[in-house]
Amino acid sequence: TITTRRGLLQATAAAGVVAMVPRLALGQATSDVLELAAERTTLPLYPGVPSELWTYNGVAPGPEIRVRKGERVKVRLTNRLDEPTSIHWHGIRIDNAMDGVPDLTQAPVPPGGTFDYDFVAPDAGTFWYHAHTRSWDQVARGLYGPLIVEEDEPVFDREHDLTLVFDDWRLDGSDALDTASLGSLAEWAHGGRLGNWLTVNGTSVPEYTLRAGEAYRLRLVNAANARIMAFDPDSFGGLVLAYDGQAVPEPARLGYAPLLLGPAQRVDLLVRPGRGGSFSIAEVSGGAGVEAVRFVVEGDATASQDLVRLVPNAIPEPDLEKARQVRLDMRGGAMADIGDAVHKGEPLVGEAFRRTRQVWAFNGVANLAEEPLFSAAGGESIVVEVHNATVFPHAMHVHGHHFRVVERSGSTVDEGAPWRDTFLIGPRQTTKIAFVADNPGKWLLHCHMLEHAAAGMTTWFEVV
Ligand code: C2O
Ligand code: CU
Incomplete structure (x- = not known):
């Protein structure tokens, strides 16, 4: 456990400070290119004390990107850091080449380099973007920001629509x-x-x-x-x-x-x-x-009773009867066994974890097996049955697709099988997710506890 002088998240008064995320609206002009520079920035996190952060455009969170559903998003990333980076557009059912995963979907952007992201945001909703290269380090230093996709006809105007990161x-x-x-x-x-x-x-x-x-x-x-x-x-x-x-x-x-x-x-x-x-x-x-x-x-009006309803996005429904069944076993971590796991072909035995830093495994492989977890034909329904044999909870994220959580051991799916892109799984729990693999390319499936992702909890699948 982590103890600090301050204890858990003790907040002090910075009352009266209104933090508005800078908003960069792209508007309707699809030729607009938004510039995001990853750079070192000195900012006070704790009032009055400078911290060296890594930011997009000098602010953390980075600028709020706001687009309309179906709009094309063009972002030029400039890397002003001393190490490679890339941006992932979390939750966007995106063109695979724009997904931001180094060595899987793009080469990492070297220091001084640029990369042009250019994609369509098919779903309205609340999304975010973040560094996907050494993300456990780069995100912890501030490289992330909100990405808001507005409905065709927004239900809330800008004054009534607040992003809280x-x-x-x-x-x-x-x-x-x-x-x-x-x-x-x-x-x-x-x-x-x-x-x-x-x-x-x-x-x-x-x-x-x-x-x-x-x-x-x-x-x-x-x-x-x-x-x-x-x-x-x-x-x-x-x-x-x-x-x-x-x-x-x-x-x-x-x-x-x-x-x-x-x-x-x-x-x-x-x-x-x-x-x-x-x-x-x-x-x-x-x-x-x-x-x-x-x-x-x-003001002194009584609470509004207005009916508010968002129009759901059109996501293909998986066919649970015909779905291909995939099993994912999560093992490792402190106080549990990693089994006969390997990393890049090397057995993770004895002290190997100190050199490889791999302590978790998916189906016996730590970090990116050579073979995909599965290879789906475009449009195929997939059920992934995830078994968490570790003693920790995890936040599992699927790239490029939304899925329904259809079954969870030891608890009901109380939110009514919602669409998600990231699901929580408890210690020793089993959870089934289902989706239509309809987005061609190579997609990650990983724990979004970023240390876990780096320490073995990352795999991938392919849609051909
Ligand atoms: Cu939000 Cu693979 O990431
Ligand atoms: Cu995890």
Whole structure:
């Protein structure tokens, strides 16, 4: 376990600071190219204390990219770091060549180099982008930002549509970003890197003003390396509109607590504040809640009763009867056995993990088997039955596709088999996901606890 002087995510008052993510709207002109520069930037994470971050365009989170559903997105990445990088557009059912995975879908962009991303965003919803080269390091230093795809006819105008990107940073004894602890093998073998400083849109407890009687959409993104965040939307009357960018059929009261938001997951909430006062969203994964973001409600209208419904995206329904069954066994980590696993053909026995840094395996292989997990014909339905034989929870992400969570041992699929791009699986749990493999190319399937992904929990599949 990680203990710090400050304990878990203790927030101090940076009250009154309103952190707005800079918004770069691409508008309708599809010839616009958005420039993103990955660069070193000195910013205060803890008020008054400079930290060296790695950012897109000098801000962390990076600029909010907003496009319309079906719009073409063009981004030129310039690498001003001293090491290679690349960008992954998380949750976008994207053209494979634009997926940002080094050595699988593109060559990593060298220092001084550029890469032109050019893709269509087929689904409306809340997505994000982040570095996908040494991501356990680059994301922890700040290389991520929100990507919002608006509906054809947006239900909320910009004033009623707020993006809230959560991160838990690790500060050191002087309250600067702790980079010395990056890459700790002990953390790779346990629950990953957990931080001690919670920010929303880069600020501790930012404050937003809402108008009583109006309806707002809050888009929550968990950009943490490894923390499964937890929230209680019922406590402030929040209704769930969407998971991982995909609308649920009706705005729904959760009815239980907490709502878990794993690394890389998103949830869109509808809030309709009534007159007066204020409310907060607390992050409750540590038990006692930590205030994360505060809303001041102005005006004295009663709460809006407006019916709000998002139009779902068209995602092909998997055929569960005819689906090809794939099994994925997750093993390894501290306090469990990795079995007869290999990495690049080398058995992971004895002290091999110190050199290879591989401590987890999927079906007996740590990090990128030569053969894909499966190779699907375009349009084939796939069921992946995932067995987690480790004693840790994981946040499993499938690239290029959304899937339904159709079965989960030891609990009901309480959200009604939602579409997701990242699912949580508990220790010793089995979960089945189903999707139509309809996007040609080579796609990763990995744990989004970024230390786990680097330490073995990464595989891939192919759609031909
Ligand atoms: Cu959000 Cu493979 O990543
Ligand atoms: Cu994991």
